[in-house]
Amino acid sequence: MKEERLLKPRQDTSATSLTGFQLYPRGPRKSDARHPPGTLFPFRMFTSLPFPARRATLLVGITACLALPAKSQHDVQRNAVQKIALGQHEQVATILAGDKKPNAGKAETLFVETLNLAAQGKIEEAISRRKLALAAGLPLERFVAGPRKVLSKLPPVEGSIDVELVHGPMVGAVTSEAASFWVRTREPATVTIRIGEKEFSNRTTAEADYTTVIRADGLKPMTTYAYKVLVNGKEIPAGQTNLRTFPSRNKPQPFSVGFGGGAGYIPEWERQWDNISTFQPLAFLMLGDNVYIDQPEHSLCQHYCYYRRQSRPEWRRFTARTAIYSIWDDHDF
Template sequence: MNKLVPLTLLGAFALQLSAKPPITQGETDPVMLDLDPYMIEALRGGVEGTDDTIPPGRFGSEGSLIDLLEEPTFRKLIKKHDLKLFNGPMVGAVTSSSARFWVRTAGEAEFKVVIGELSSEAVKTTASSDFTGVVTVEGLNPLTEYEYTVVLDGKVIADETYRFQTYPEKGTKERYSVAFGACSRYVPVHEGIWRTMAGTEPLAYLGLGDNVYIDATERRDVQRLHYYRRMLREEYREFIAGTAMYAVWDDHDIGANDCAGGPGLEKPWKLPNLEVFQQNWNNPFYSHDPKVPGTWHNFTVGDVEFFMLDGRFYRTDRKDKTDTSNTMLGEEQKLWLLESLRKSTATFKVLCSGTMWHDLADKGGADSWAGKHYKAERDEIFDFINAQKIDGVVLLAGDRHRTDLWKTERADGYPLYEFLSAKVTNIHTHNTRKQAEWSYNIGNFWGELDFDFSTDDPTITFKAINQDGEVVRATTLELSHLSHKL
């Protein structure tokens, strides 16, 4: 089981936490013991100091796996640990009849995924995509568990963790769960939580930002480093091989603490950082319009539709006095959300945000939807739900290192319940909030949404589950209580 870190060990981390360099203490994974120090030194220039104060690693600020593979010593480590499949496979974009698979190879290669008699197309990974590729297998049956293999340059790669479950079809009276979380800095002694989470067998995992802690706005070498090291860790590698992954970013993985992209694409780091993000996830798509890039997307699991929102790429930059946009999402993403909500036929609609919705969930609302720049946009979304009589809406949030249930009463509609969970692997803890319906912050944890369509009044249950797999708090909501017909 993934136990809490002793206080003595926490003290050893204190200096590092203030600067947010990579945490390496307590590492036991054989692959990471060899590769992690090598990659940190090569791509970041060492452990000490912050990413804003240390010079780039020996490949410059755009360093990547391409450069690492030029070094004989690194290639020997790849061979020692049989890592031609360097990262992945990662399952994503699952439906009731198909699934997509992402991999990163250690150099140019061709791969495909095979499920029984079904096979994906063959795809070549190249340096231009940081040796990543995505393939799709179609013709699957709903709510069925499948085993798969990866065929890499003709060699079959199999593992007992290479299994996943397709989604139920809409209208079926089934029960299923989806996990979510945020604030998942790579902490060696906490990484076992991914194996614990996998044991609960969620159909999907929603990463609500701060999925890796990068804090390096202008350093693609550091951004890539943090993705490489997280996906090399055994427990996480097992988890993503069998659980459909979806992700948006928040401040620590788009740039630095409390950062905002502002309107437009003029800032030189925005598109390069987005490209790194896209190369490391398996989302169904990245924004609804290529002319307005971002990380937002939506998808359905049976009778539940999830709206994964990007609250950073076009967010009003409070540090820029010329930015008067007053938005969290940007106009195009907001309109996409409202129109998608209006058209949705799902029983439950889940709005997923990297930051909190409730007025009292953040430190004065400075970096959340309650802030003065963003509250009007939040209220516009809430008012739209009322005006269009959209039932079954709940809210998810990340950012604060605790797990809460919040309730926002509305004069002209049903209450909006917000489930916050944001301390999957992090060490630092935020205080509980007495204003919440309930608030919990002990140890590490993730959130789980259990959906039950087997009754006449479908339910959604929010569970807070700790690092030992124990349900520490739970609340169930009935669809009839999330309706304008009350």
Template sequence: MNRPLFYLAIFASILAISLAVSQAGRAQGTKYGQFAPPDAFEENPQLAYYGSENEWSRRQFSKEKAEDEYKRRGQRLLLATLNGNPNKSLDWAAEYLAEDPHDLESIYNQSIAYCQLGKIDQAFAAMKQAVEGGLPIERFLAGPRQLLKPLTESEEFQEYARSRTSGLLHGPMLGCVTDDSARIWVRTENASPVKVQVFSCDTQGNPSSNIASTSSSLVDLQEDFTAIIELTGLQPNTQYAYDVLIDDQSLLKGDRPHFHTFPEPGAPGIFKVAFGGGAGFMPEHERMWDTISSRNPDALFLLGDNVYIDLPEEPRGLHQYTYYRRQSQPEFRRLTASTPVYAIWDDHDAAMDDVWLGPYLDRPAWKPAMLRIFMENWVNPGYGNQESPGCWFKATFGSVDCFFLETRYLRTNPFGENPTMLGSIEKKWLLNELKNSQARFKVIVSSVPWAPNVKPGSHDTWDGFPHEREEIFGWIEKQKIDGVLLLSADRHRSEAWKIDRPNGYPLYDLMSSKLTNEHTHECVPGQLFCYNKLCSCGMVTFDTTQADPTITYEIVNIDDKVIDTLVIKLSQISF
């Protein structure tokens, strides 16, 4: 072969190998590439309209993942049953129980598998073992209901459960607290009218005999047996207690949670918020919720990766199971009964890791259902609008305005031209709200980090959308908007970053995303400080009563130790 033909043949071979690797990459995945199912490439063979920077597969539920991360173990077992292999689920559960005889998630999944095999006596025995081992019986009543129906409809189970349940499976969860209103979310055993009674409290916080207000709602079967009860006519800056009733019978057994309304919008005050993401289910870390509760925050901001689903194509059984694990936890229920929750999602709850969901409202076909199941399980002030749905909304706490962002639902491919994380409608809303806000502090809450180089080499953070990030930061400077603070999550650690700006004040990005996760991300250069040794949360206190209002950021670990502290004065973040 002559030399030109030889080199041409070599070039052709290299090209063929490159194309093969590129196609294989879509299926097998390599880190920080463009990966998606075939239908995502139908419009453009070179650019997936939805996809991920990581392998698009079921790798999160592999044997290796289940061994490394406990949150995957129960999911792996349930998927085997959902895929028609309950015997395989039983075999795997037996392997886990041989290592840890007290593994309650494996015992729970044994009960589900036995139900699918029609072995109700074995299902009951597994259920009883799990409950007596400490698993809340509400897990079996919540379900997934269809999977456990053969057990829960049996006379033996109903007799066993009768004295152990109140009819309230999940909640009450407090949310949407303002100066004159609040909402209470519940999930009940049956479709019944639910009533919430609200009581005034005396100066010691004890409920008085006078009912401040009463509101009711019908549990909606279409919303997975949940109801949201709206409480109105409350007074600003006032403490209340409440009870939840069905047929005038208390579901809380006299243990009435308390909450505190906020001052009127614009009024000075002290407001403390606990925030974080990365809340994968880990039984030994669930005490983190009690740690947060002990510090009496005025609100809890959950910034994504709240439960870790990671399989958008699957039936709702996996999604429900993943939410129910957390919502049945006594520690979580204690905290959220008295602390208003404001939740956004991130990649692991919206679909899978490092995902962009594309510019369409109803494509891929599973996208609206993923948002719907999120909405069933939280109690937010809003979910965007019809033109731009998602987890974006505003919440006001005295003289602090918080703008929670949806960063996944309409996010476009970061490898394309002019990608957007927010979409035009949400972005316009954010810019207008920032411009018009009269609050002393304006907090922009994102599920992914704002600061550069937080996740080197990745397009998943705001680094993948630098023009849009600059548009937001530039708008703050153009409009001379004082008092902007950034909150974010995603990286499994807690940290603080200072983003210096050439034409404005420095922007501080306060991050925390290791609430209950066992998995940890290493600290990277450039932070003001970083902590990743144990689970932790961010605790931010806004004090607008001072002449120069302050923000105090603390990293608090699971053992209730303050690791690092940063104080920011309003004068430092003003023009």
């Protein structure tokens, strides 16, 4: 008889709604302080109830959840950038000074203040804020990525010339024999993915926001490959640059897949990408509300929301080794 299994939530999932799961065998298990012998887990307790009792329990649970105050994913920094996009610069300081939660922190506030000052042509003040943001720990890539239509008004930040690979690599569209790699560069460039003796290249362009996708084929099923990233022939240091191909069609093999949605951006919670990565999922499914833009008519806010996630080192480590698939939901525009 096959061993029956249940989904067990990870212990460290309070930081974000992107929750990892692991399997554990149903039945006898070692006792500990939290689960003495004979203790029933909540899920097992729930499924053991008669149907009317289960229905009543669900109704009580749903009612309790609806009664709780909702915690918005719409952080104050994103709200402030929406005002910048609308030209309502005088409202930015008030929004950033508020104590509304969630809040993406001091470094992110300084970045938004830099953006607001640059948009108004207050260049010297913007440069001063930019220095403070970098000193507070903001990744240099944030000022290289943009939004360029505003930050290009400032002189290049010191050290930006060395940032050739701004975002990525991000792995996706993996099959048993191929994989794709998404990247963004500082300027138009030829990007090469080297796997063993094979090289696969494509070119980033300004029209595509300095991004491109490189397709690598001729790979073997369910195999781990180390790869290297080169920009204009120069090897670029990047962490976790390995990938696993998928099983062959009609030849099933065990593998794990992660999934989640509602990934609001709070820097201290971004560690969750490293947490999920410890499970080594073959793929991760982004189920919508991935960045919380809520401003479909202004690309400034759209770029801001994507760039800050794509610049996070935790996200870059995770997506460099895990095949990413996603759908859009209402907050992704």
